[in-house]
Amino acid sequence: MDGPATTDYRDGVKLRIRGDSLRLRLTRGEVQQLRTTGRVSASTQFGARTLEYVLCSADVDAAQARFEGDCIEVTLPRSLANTWADTEQVGIEAEQGVLRLLIEKDFQCLAPRAGEEDSDTFPHPDADSGASC
Numbered sequence: 001m002d003g004p005a006t007t008d009y010r011d012g013v014k015l016r017i018r019g020d021s022l023r024l025r026l027t028r029g030e031v032q033q034l035r036t037t038g039r040v041s042a043s044t045q046f047g048a049r050t051l052e053y054v055l056c057s058a059d060v061d062a063a064q065a066r067f068e069g070d071c072i073e074v075t076l077p078r079s080l081a082n083t084w085a086d087t088e089q090v091g092i093e094a095e096q097g098v099l100r101l102l103i104e105k106d107f108q109c110l111a112p113r114a115g116e117e118d119s120d121t122f123p124h125p126d127a128d129s130g131a132s133c
Helices: 028-037 078-086
Strands: 014-018 021-026 039-046 050-056 066-067 072-076 091-096 099-105
Touching: 014 039, 021 028, 021 050, 021 072, 028 039, 028 050, 028 078, 050 078, 072 078, 072 099, 078 091
Parallel strands: 021 099, 050 072
Antiparallel strands: 014 021, 039 050, 066 072, 091 099
16 A cells, blocks of 8 residues: 555545445545546544545556555556546446445535535536536
């Protein structure tokens, strides 16, 4: 799980775990960092322990996830990650056994929320429609 140093973003990669589904959402800067360095990560403090979550791109055949120690690591095929980063494609979906993986670009909220910082997020595609989060 060693790799290049990562830039600290105020909110960092967003992680959601729901049942057998793992979802990571990345800001514009994080998508660019993944494209440039092949790695982006964030962490959450639990008292004396820290949970780290990492998204990497590498020369692998399929998306894969592993949970080892205090780290969740998701690895995407480099070509798939680069295509996603370089296009308007919103997300990447994959399955690993029963585990569903979803990697998405993080969009701006349509309605401001207290405590949310979304200056580095992608413009929301419904921003002009009058819809709200």
